[in-house]
Amino acid sequence: MVSRESFLNLSDEVFERVGVDPEFSEHLDKPSLTYWADVWRRFKQNKLAIFGLVLMVSILVMIFVGPLISGKNYKYMDSSVKNLRPNSEYWFGTDDMGRDIFTRVCYGGRISILIGFLCTIVMFVIGSTLGALAGLKGGWVDNLIMRFAEVIGNLPYLIIVVILTMVMGRSIFAIVLAMSITSWVGTCRMVRGQILQLKELDYIEAATALGADTARVIFKHLLPNALGIIMVDITMSIPGFIFGEAFLSYVGLGVRPPETSWGALASAGQQQLMFHPHVLFFPCLMIVLTTLAFHLVGDGLAEALDPKLRK
DSSP: OOHHHHHHHOOOOGSSOOOOOOOTTTTSSOOOOOOOHHHHHHHHHHHHHHHHHHHHHHHHHHHHHHHHHHHHTOOOOOOGTTTTOOOSSSSSSSTTOOOBBHHHHHHHHHHHHHHHHHHHHHHHHHHHHHHHHHHHOOOHHHHHHHHHHHHTTTTTTHHHHHHHHHHOOHHHHHHHHHHHHHTTTHHHHHHHHHHHHHTTTTHHHHHHHHTTHHHHHIIIIIIHHHHHHHHHHHHHHHHHHHHHHHHHHHHTOOOOSSSSHHHHHHHGGGTTTTTTTTHEEEEEHHHHHHHHHHHHHHHHHHHHGGGGOOO
């Protein structure tokens, strides 16, 4: 054992200077990742989420490219090919008017998914803006917005849809308005809860102290930092709106013929279930697969965006 006095008397020649290689002095063992790059890395590790994403993309490609491949017109009726089962020419068969079901499913999917996206956009814009404003301002503004949200949330959904479709007609605009008029309430409450936590952080107080107005604080600082949970809510809401539109079309409150949607096709197909089940099977299958795809992607995003699960 070397004594303290001997250690202090050691000369510099005893030691070997290792030095620093300037080429590797700032080398990182792992590449730096941005927030969204890390989210994508974690999302890719979820096999079910990737399966849902592939399924979602496949459905979107089919509904937009499918009619070009089949070469059929979704409105064209041919009495000589009524109620055919799926075959090499009519991939999903034909209905009681001789129309190609595959082409009609593709065009119906465009309307169903369009309504789902439009309703989600309206829900996101209204709910996020009002929720962020209520959480940031507080006081009488918070009370006013939340009491208004409670009133809207308690309105009977189906009665609103019936009244609007009677007044405005069975158009896509009327359906989107009817489905969106109460849907923003849940998003508003969720965003408000997130903003109440975020507004106490230092960078929000610094932005306010530097003179940033309310709109800049909300859209520049608060909403981007609450975007993770909002994206999960959006992903989960789209299949809900698609299913809601299918229900409205099924009970006769959806789009007006000759336009069609998955719900309208299912409504027409249930009348032929006993003798021609394929007419009902394919639109219902598309509704189920689309809902499954969005839910799998939503679950994957929820896990990828959760900081507690980060490794």
